[in-house]
Amino acid sequence: MKKNVLIIGAGGVAQVVAHKAAQNNDILGDIHIASRNIAKAEDIIAGVLEKRALKQPGGVLRAHTLDALDVEATKALIRETGVQIIINVGSAFINMSVLRAAIDTGVAYIDTAIHEDPAKICETPPWYGNYEWKHAEECAQKGITAIHGAGFDPGVVNSYAALAVQDYFDDVDSIDIIDVNAGSHGRYFATNFDPEINFREFTGTVYSWQQGAWQSNKMFEISRTDDLPVVGEQTTYLSGHDELHSLSRHLPVKNIRFWMGFGAHYINVFTVLQNLGLLSEQPVTTAEGLEVVPLKVVKAVLPDPASLAPTYTGKTCIGDLVKGTKDGKDREIFIYQISDHKEAYEEVGSQGISYTAGVPAVAAAMLVATGEWDVRRQANVEELPPHPFLNLLNHIGLPSRIREGDDDRALDFARDDAGKWRVA
Amino acid sequence: MKKNVLIIGAGGVAQVVAHKAAQNNDILGDIHIASRNIAKAEDIIAGVLEKRALKQPGGVLRAHTLDALDVEATKALIRETGVQIIINVGSAFINMSVLRAAIDTGVAYIDTAIHEDPAKICETPPWYGNYEWKHAEECAQKGITAIHGAGFDPGVVNSYAALAVQDYFDDVDSIDIIDVNAGSHGRYFATNFDPEINFREFTGTVYSWQQGAWQSNKMFEISRTDDLPVVGEQTTYLSGHDELHSLSRHLPVKNIRFWMGFGAHYINVFTVLQNLGLLSEQPVTTAEGLEVVPLKVVKAVLPDPASLAPTYTGKTCIGDLVKGTKDGKDREIFIYQISDHKEAYEEVGSQGISYTAGVPAVAAAMLVATGEWDVRRQANVEELPPHPFLNLLNHIGLPSRIREGDDDRALDFARDDAGKWRVA
Structure with missing residues (x-):
């Protein structure tokens, strides 16, 4: 304790x-x-x-x-x-x-x-x-x-992956973590958390774990479109993300990928900044001799993510699409969570x-x-x-759900008579 | 002397x-x-x-x-x-x-x-x-x-305007200065001269001289499309520019406007940078406490305009479209100059x-x-x-031409017997 x-x-x-x-x-x-x-x-x-x-x-x-x-x-x-x-x-x-x-x-x-x-x-x-x-x-x-x-990601999605491997499959072939923010902050452009950390996620090589090895791609090179609960049809892009780097070691799963949703406007702004070199973490020197990291200036001109909260509307959907076999049959489940920006703001101001x-x-x-x-x-x-x-x-605020075929239900838990946790 | x-x-x-x-x-x-x-x-x-x-x-x-x-x-x-x-x-x-x-x-x-x-x-x-x-x-x-x-602009286009008023018209109703760079530098994005000065031209109010008064517009709010000599059909945008601020005082012309050509890609990059606040001449402070002018950082990451010269191809077309009356009849002339990027580089390295x-x-x-x-x-x-x-x-390298209806000819000069300059 x-x-x-x-x-x-x-x-x-x-x-x-x-x-x-x-x-x-x-x-x-x-x-x-x-x-x-x-x-x-x-x-x-x-x-x-x-x-x-x-x-x-x-x-x-x-x-x-x-x-x-x-x-x-x-x-x-x-x-x-x-x-x-x-x-x-x-x-x-x-x-x-x-x-x-x-x-x-x-x-x-x-x-x-x-x-x-x-x-x-x-x-x-x-x-x-x-x-x-x-x-x-x-x-x-x-x-x-x-x-x-x-x-959440990394974090809850890792737990979803572990749960899927432990309780839902005999063999898991692939885990696709899908992160969609279908909310709207009403600003020209903003990142949802520290712009510096946010952009750093997308400026390097996109690593994914495929066929048991690291595969390299570029950002926005590969996309998928899914019909997701609540937020509907969404296009997401293969992205590098923290959780792949531990899940690939700890779970017996050959394919683990991370997909993040972006709108055309976000991609355009990102692409312009990236191509101009403004997302670089390496310092440049101005004509006046001032040494400055472009990414830190971009961060300085963008809205403070915390300032978006009061008017943010819409929902997020983050979950694990897991495919594999159970009892000799193919199985596909989506364990996910839906959050609402406005409700979050009302409860905690974020x-x-x-x-x-x-x-x-x-x-x-x-x-x-x-x-x-x-x-x-x-x-x-x-x-x-x-x-x-x-x-x-x-x-405490983040209830999970599970969708399998036409079935979509709350992911509830209880302890059995021996005190062991199980899905309710 | x-x-x-x-x-x-x-x-x-x-x-x-x-x-x-x-x-x-x-x-x-x-x-x-x-x-x-x-x-x-x-x-x-x-x-x-x-x-x-x-x-x-x-x-x-x-x-x-x-x-x-x-x-x-x-x-x-x-x-x-x-x-x-x-x-x-x-x-x-x-x-x-x-x-x-x-x-x-x-x-x-x-x-x-x-x-x-x-x-x-x-x-x-x-x-x-x-x-x-x-x-x-x-x-x-x-x-x-x-x-x-x-x-050239300001400069030669002012001289074109004076020539039109002096030699080609009884009354000039409008002078539209049109500046098109139909060349290609082959880079993702670059400005053709100092980015700081270049962007400053387009981030403020677009002033034009219309009906004998200053009119205010926003950049990219008003466009026109002309079929221009050599460079063909080109879309240009009403822009603020130096020459309007002296021509409006010195010439008896009610409408004097400046139009600059931009491609969709330039406008997109400009719009993103502008909306994010990265073209601002006012300093911002980074999270680390460094005070920096965003525009100077944009300048630092963009290609040095001089570096574009070796591979620059294509032509520029800059001229004055002048409308008015002569001998009781409507008249419209376009006095212009065509330059070639590659020829310029071969001659002077720019x-x-x-x-x-x-x-x-x-x-x-x-x-x-x-x-x-x-x-x-x-x-x-x-x-x-x-x-x-x-x-x-x-x-010395910038021969002018004049187009009127189907007639398009070199704008040559000679002195008459009294030693007075005239169009040849």
Whole structure:
């Protein structure tokens, strides 16, 4: 049993995490939020208090200034606050610093995206092998619970994949993770989370796991069109994404692909910026001699993703289309989740993309707190029991569904008489 | 009679000016090239020598380092070199500094574009009234020849307009200046001259002179399609441009408009950059706290316009479509010039856009040197005699033509028995 959480970051996802942690502070205990910019953390706290989101009123909820690249400062804050669980939802550039601080202080660590070096795009797959997995042995030796990629995708979709392999198939041939945002923010152009991280996803090689090997493609080279629940017919594009880099190692599945939905307008803007070199993470020098990273300027002119939330409408649909065989017959299922931007905003003040990323991290923290996921080693989400995680998400804002042929139903869970989780 | 020229700037246009001045150094005398970056000036000189372009071999041809915003440094260079004519083809931001130095040292001044304040886009019309014309009285008092806008457009098109008013019409109803670049640089996207100056032309209000008053439109709001000589059918867009701001004052014409040709791809890229705020001249601050002007970063990632020249193919067509009455009958003429990118590169190492902008400035300098345009006051090109200017251009690389109905002929000039210029 662990308690007291430190949330690192104060963006849209951190806001969701703070609200959701507050709604469950009977389990999680004290809540601390640390950011380079303490004003943003204080704003989040004000929003949580305004919505009276603390389940146990009067529980600790405090903002801190922290440069999370400063490992010693992070360790000091961990010790000073007495937190036992870190939810890192800051920039993907800080993961290794925060993990170091967690290991050194013996606390549990949870993140939602793969570590990135600011100066490198799209390193050699599997990406987890370049940073996270190098700490596997040390985590195991020291009994550190470190859960990587516990957002929605990566995160919940990894759990869907594990569930499919465990409960629905004898053999799985392919897992196609499909991520569609059918919402509208009403702006000329915006990204749904940090533009820098968002664009970095799409400027490198598109790696996919096909026939048991890494295949390379370019962005927007390969598309598919599916008739999806609620959001209808949607075109998505083969994209590189974190979860492929752990699922390919942990699941006995030859084909694992990630598909992201883009409209023609997004693709046009992206293509123009990409072709001009404005999405580059490598600095250029202006005529005046100023050295500047183009991507950081693009980020500076784009809307703050958090600013989109108040007027965001429509729904997201993210799920795993899994094909294989069961009892000698071909089978195809789609396990998915639908979120609504407006409902998310009303509940936690963030749009749906932040909501789907933030809630699972809190669910993971709650399972670490209760011990069910406190595995005292490093793990990707598909290595952890899917049932308690998806069951908890059903109850804290992200209910899952499953579609098979004409049948489309809630994905409910229960424990059998022996106390073992099963699909209800 | 004046001689010895100082070329300020070392971009694509300056390169053309240097070559063309060298080809006429019997009239112009010593040639000096000054740039913040002396290496660029030295490269231009090396190119001139390589092409054996000096008409009088052994004539002075020298590079200098100069920050032309430093008026005292510019004055010192003028005195040290003994130049009597300045051809300013540097950034539009330096005009007023260089003019100040010219007035203080008593030398002639020629530029090719209107002065701009880096922090302001599209000031109140007429633009010449904001900067250049404020020096009219001082120039007249001190006998300073200052010729503004002596490139192609502004420049030659102003002279076409003056010629039409003087020789072809009793009354002119409209002058539509049409600028089409039907060439191809083979890159994804590039501007034909300094991207910063280029984009600044199109991000503000589109001012045109209609019914004797300034009319405001947005860029790409109004288009026309013409069947033009050599380049064929072309769509052009009502744009703001320097020459309207002097022609509207100096010619008795109610409608003066400028139309620039753009392809769908250019418009798409421009629209994306514009809508995102990346063409802004106002600084933004990155997440890391770096203050940077987006437009300068766009400039930094785009191809150097000079780099386009070696592979540039196709032609430009720039001219004045003039409508009015002559001897009681409606009349419509198109006075124009066709340039070829490849021929320009072979002659002077620059593409056609730079060529059309640079050659007229040298023609103006030659007319100042010979006295025909040494008017000892400030003047826009339409205030000066068009015949000797267009005649000289016919002989130094920019021959003009005139189309009227089915008749399309070279626009040749001769002096009559009284020594007065007339169309041949």
